[in-house]
Amino acid sequence: xxxxxxxxxxxxxxxxxxxxxxxxxxxxxxxxxxxxxxxxxxxxxxxxxxxxxxxxxxxxxxxxxxxxxxxxxxxxxxxxxxxxxxxxxxxxxxxxxxxxxxxxxxxxxxxxxxxxxxxxxxxxxxxxxxxxxxxxxxxxxxxxxxxxxxxxxxxxxxxxxxxxxxxxxxxxxxxxxxxxxxxxxxxxxxxxxxxxxxxxxxxxxxxxxxxxxxxxxxxxxxxxxxxxxxxxxxxxxxxxxxxxxxxxxxxxxxxxxxxxxxxxxxxxxxxxxxxxxxxxxxxxxxxxxxxxxxxxxxxxxxxxxxxxxxxxxxxxxxxxxxxxxxxxxxxxxxxxxxxxxxxxxxxxxxxxxxxxxxxxxxxxxxxxxxxxxxxxxxxxxxxxxxxxxxxxxxxxxxxxxxxxxxxxx
Numbered sequence: 552x553x554x555x556x557x558x559x560x561x562x563x564x565x566x567x568x569x570x571x572x573x574x575x576x577x578x579x580x581x582x583x584x585x586x587x588x589x590x591x592x593x594x595x596x597x598x599x600x601x602x603x604x605x606x607x608x609x610x611x612x613x614x615x616x617x618x619x620x621x622x623x624x625x626x627x628x629x630x631x632x633x634x635x636x637x638x639x640x641x642x643x644x645x646x647x648x649x650x651x652x653x654x655x656x657x658x659x660x661x662x663x664x665x666x667x668x669x670x671x672x673x674x675x676x677x678x679x680x681x682x683x684x685x686x687x688x689x690x691x692x693x694x695x696x697x698x699x700x701x702x703x704x705x706x707x708x709x710x711x712x713x714x715x716x717x718x719x720x721x722x723x724x725x726x727x728x729x730x731x732x733x734x735x736x737x738x739x740x741x742x743x744x745x746x747x748x749x750x751x752x753x754x755x756x757x758x759x760x761x762x763x764x765x766x767x768x769x770x771x772x773x774x775x776x777x778x779x780x781x782x783x784x785x786x787x788x789x790x791x792x793x794x795x796x797x798x799x800x801x802x803x804x805x806x807x808x809x810x811x812x813x814x815x816x817x818x819x820x821x822x823x824x825x826x827x828x829x830x831x832x833x834x835x836x837x838x839x840x841x842x843x844x845x846x847x848x849x850x851x852x853x854x855x856x857x858x859x860x861x862x863x864x865x866x867x868x869x870x871x872x873x874x875x876x877x878x879x880x881x882x883x884x885x886x887x888x889x890x891x892x893x894x895x896x897x898x899x900x901x902x903x904x905x906x907x908x909x910x911x912x913x914x915x916x917x918x919x920x921x922x923x924x925x926x927x928x929x930x931x932x933x934x935x936x937x938x939x940x941x942x943x944x945x946x947x948x949x950x951x952x953x954x955x956x957x958x959x960x
Contacts, residue, residue: 772802
């Protein structure tokens with residue numbers, strides 16, 4: 552198959568996520584995979600020239616994704632408008648020149664309707680991959696309103712929607728997706744990369760941890776809604792109970808300067824360490840360093856249905872996890888049988904951290920339960936084979952409905 556992935560994030564500047572794993576995984580199965588992204592960080596205001604990278608790979612070194620990066624006017628007020636035009640042209644060109652069999656769409660605002668229109672024009676199936684509630688990610692009310700409107704238009708017009716979690720499946724149906732076209736496709740993870748027993752001595756030495764330290768690890772982008780500020784304020788309570796406890800925050804984002812101010816105000820330098828962005832391939836070392844991994848997102852309208860890939864990464868490394876009770880996570884991982892302990896708020900999370908640090912046996916039991924679950928449900932080879940079968944099915948359905956003229960495209 553010739554498959555085109557379309558997104559509105561920067562392929563290289565964004566964190567490694569679902570789109571990279573699926574696109575690169577399909578290429579390893581022998582399919583020709585193309586991707587169109589948005590190079591937001593491109594310098595210069597007038598950059599209409601399209602850039603191409605023939606062998607883009609971030610997860611699997613042997614992967615071969617042909618990346619197309621349309622130009623745009625990088626100037627306030629014109630960025631989105633010019634992007635809508637240039638992306639339309641490049642999507643059309645790629646469909647024609649590369650004989651695309653199916654489209655995997657990850658965006659609504661930037662190039663969603665263009666993709667849906669062109670898929671219909673060329674009579675090829677288009678599948679939306681839903682990994683978030685997109686309008687909640689927008690920074691302004693105007694963009695949130697526009698994105699919500701476009702989500703409804705896109706979800707109701709695609710040939711299938713592949714939801715990351717049961718909560719996302721409910722969401723896309725509520726937003727207009729045909730119930731019969733909504734399928735669940737879980738987050739894929741490379742269990743050969745993310746696994747227990749990874750040597751973490753290098754990162755332990757790099758950040759000054761001793762063998763006696765009980766390290767609590769958070770991995771991810773540092774968003775305002777992460778809950779880390781509140782957890783840091785509770786951390787002195789943890790230290791009083793467990794003097795060997797230390798917190799390692801792996802990642803970067805807009806919240807980092809504020810977190811570092813809180814750490815300094817509380818005099819917790821040396822007890823809490825922020826690493827900034829770290830290479831994807833090193834994340835299993837950081838996670839294996841942990842006695843416990845955490846996800847302290849508070850339950851709000853913004854976070855309620857979120858699902859974070861870090862949870863699966865933690866579980867794949869056999870770590871015990873403490874997470875706030877986000878419905879987006881609890882509906883997929885309902886109990887400790889999946890390796891997750893749920894906390895009712897940050898204060899409760901701090902108490903659970905203390906309890907788990909005192910019980911190596913319970914941590915081991917949770918870690919094994921999570922590891923068994925991930926290997927059973929989330930291994931990337933299984934998920935990619937599922938995606939391959941879904942794409943073959945929608946292609947076959949589209950071809951069976953095509954007129955003789957369309958079939959000769």
